[in-house]
Amino acid sequence: MIYIDGSSGEGGGQILRSSLSLSLVTGKPFRIENIRARRERSGLLRQHLTALLAATEISGANAEGATLGSKTLIFTPGEVRAGTYRFAVGTAGSGTLVLQTILPALMTATEPSHITIEGGTHNMLAPPFDFLDKVFVPVVNRLGPKISVNLSRYGFYPAGGGCFTAAITPCANLSPIDLVERGEITRRAGCAIVANLSRSIARREMDVATKSLGWDPRNMEIIQTRDSAGPGNIVLLEIVSSGITEIFSGFGRLGASAELVAGEAVQAARSYLSSGAVACEHLADQLMLLLALAGGGSFSAEKLNLHARTNMNVIKQFLPVDFVVEEIDTKTMVEIRKFTQPLP
Numbered sequence: 573m574i575y576i577d578g579s580s581g582e583g584g585g586q587i588l589r590s591s592l593s594l595s596l597v598t599g600k601p602f603r604i605e606n607i608r609a610r611r612e613r614s615g616l617l618r619q620h621l622t623a624l625l626a627a628t629e630i631s632g633a634n635a636e637g638a639t640l641g642s643k644t645l646i647f648t649p650g651e652v653r654a655g656t657y658r659f660a661v662g663t664a665g666s667g668t669l670v671l672q673t674i675l676p677a678l679m680t681a682t683e684p685s686h687i688t689i690e691g692g693t694h695n696m697l698a699p700p701f702d703f704l705d706k707v708f709v710p711v712v713n714r715l716g717p718k719i720s721v722n723l724s725r726y727g728f729y730p731a732g733g734g735c736f737t738a739a740i741t742p743c744a745n746l747s748p749i750d751l752v753e754r755g756e757i758t759r760r761a762g763c764a765i766v767a768n769l770s771r772s773i774a775r776r777e778m779d780v781a782t783k784s785l786g787w788d789p790r791n792m793e794i795i796q797t798r799d800s801a802g803p804g805n806i807v808l809l810e811i812v813s814s815g816i817t818e819i820f821s822g823f824g825r826l827g828a829s830a831e832l833v834a835g836e837a838v839q840a841a842r843s844y845l846s847s848g849a850v851a852c853e854h855l856a857d858q859l860m861l862l863l864a865l866a867g868g869g870s871f872s873a874e875k876l877n878l879h880a881r882t883n884m885n886v887i888k889q890f891l892p893v894d895f896v897v898e899e900i901d902t903k904t905m906v907e908i909r910k911f912t913q914p915l916p
Contacts, residue, residue, distance in 0.1 A: 575890050576604040578643070581882025583610025585620050587608045589673045592647065592860055594815040596677035597684075597865060601648040602890075604719040608643075617807055619665025619691065623673040626659045630674055630685075651865045654683035654742070661691025664732030666698030671721075672708070672736055672858070676865055678740045679868075681715035693727040693734035694765075694806050696823045699854065701736055702763075702808050703819050707855060710750075715866055716743035716780035726797060728766050728804020729823075746866035749829060751850040751859070752905070754872070755814030761791040764834075767800035773830045777807045779835040780834035785809075785841065805830075807837040816850050847874040849903040856880050856906070863908045870907040 574595075578587050583606075589600050608614045616624065619744040622639055624647075630634045632650035642830035642843045660858035661667055667689040693701040699708065701723050709719050711891015718741040762781045774794040782789050805824025810817065822837035824830070844852050849872040851859055857880040863869035864887045873880075876897065884895050897904060 574600055574602040576601070576602055576847060576889065577606055578604050579606035579609035581885060582878040584694055585819065586879055586883060587886055588620055589647070589669060590835045590886045591622055591890075592624060592673050593676045593861060593889065594751055595647055595649050596627055596631055596652055596674070597680065598890050599649055602648070603644070606722045607645060615643045616645075618663045619669060620663050622661045622665065622691070623670045626657070626670055626674050628656075629676075630657060630677065640687045646799055649732050651668040652681050653676045654678060654681040655851055655888075656686045659690070661689070661732065662728060664692040664695060664729040666695045667691035667693060667727065667734065667736060668699050668701060668704045671704070672876045675712070675719070675738075675740070675760050676861065679712065679719065679742050680744070680746065680865075681742045681765065683690050684742065687738040687740065688735065689738070690733070690735045691727060692729055693723060693736060693816070694727045694804055694823070696825070700806060700808070700821055701734075703821070703854075704816050706810065708858060712862065714749050715746045715862060717741060717862075718784045726765075726800035726804060728767055728800055728802060729805075731800070731802025731804075733801030746862075748866045750867040750869055751815060751871035754832075754848060754850045757811060759791070759810070759812035760785070761793070762785045762787060762808045763793045763795060763796045763810070765797065765804070765806050765808070767802070767804040769803050769805055769824075771796050773805055773824065776830035777834040780831050781807065781809060781838055783839045784835070805833065806810070807834050809837045809841045811841060813826065818844060818852050819854065820844065820852070823834055844874050846871065847902045849874045850871075853877045853880070856904075857883055860884060860895070860906070860908070864891050867893075867910045868908050872903045874903070876904050876906070
């Protein structure tokens with residue numbers, strides 16, 4: 573039994589999600605206490621409970637403490653079963669994080685799977701669907717599996733109600749990859765999405781992004797949709813290079829002007845461009861678990877935030893790997909090394 577302190581490091585939901593992912597893949601049970609202790613509302617919220625129930629369903633696991641608000645969980649996984657599954661968050665809680673929780677197990681299963689998830693698709697506190705589709709999934713596919721995702725309906729915070737699907741063709745063994753050099757930038761593009769809101773908001777956002785970054789206006793797009801349970805707005809700035817695609821976002825919300833929302837995405841994109849790194853801080857966080865499961869690899873990151881450093885500690889409790897971190901100029905270099913001897 574592995575013991576996890578949910579209050580350590582950043583003390584949020586990622587500790588639980590990574591523990592679930594790793595437990596499913598390794599077959600190792602764990603006990604976690606102080607779940608999300610450093611959040612204003614501690615314990616399991618709806619999206620965390622959905623991820624937990626999804627992990628339980630795909631493996632026939634035993635989960636003691638699988639209730640809303642629970643701060644302690646004992647999770648004993650069973651054998652992972654590929655198949656067709658549907659999971660509903662029931663709120664605007666992130667559906668992308670639910671998929672990322674169960675994906676490591678299903679992408680190394682024995683048969684293909686098809687997953688449908690209902691809930692939030694565009695949420696300030698989680699990767700938007702566009703990041704999942706254009707950034708995260710292509711990296712996963714380079715490891716060996718073949719995964720595709722499709723957005724059926726937008727689900728903006730706070731209404732939620734979105735839906736997307738994932739088709740997963742697994743592989744027996746993941747291949748380590750190296751993402752050290754960004755390479756030449758081949759595309760810079762922007763998109764402003766407005767759901768049940770005025771097109772003028774998106775137009776102002778794209779004007780700010782175009783003028784601030786000096787990008788080609790022909791690569792700046794506006795999407796206006798009513799296929800959403802409630803209103804919503806997001807600005808997405810896409811940077812494509814020979815090594816990776818990255819996306820930076822600004823979320824519309826009450827009290828935030830279109831100019832402020834676009835400016836947030838612009839600031840994140842500028843920081844990434846000036847770093848010369850392959851991975852932004854959010855992708856860096858997610859690469860660690862993927863490469864650790866592959867048994868090795870390396871990448872350059874814009875920076876390692878507390879999320880990422882906390883994730884390192886969780887991963888090392890389940891897998892015989894270590895992380896070598898080195899600051900070089902404006903980048904952080906991360907190498908994942910596998911131990912030759914198993915963990916005690």
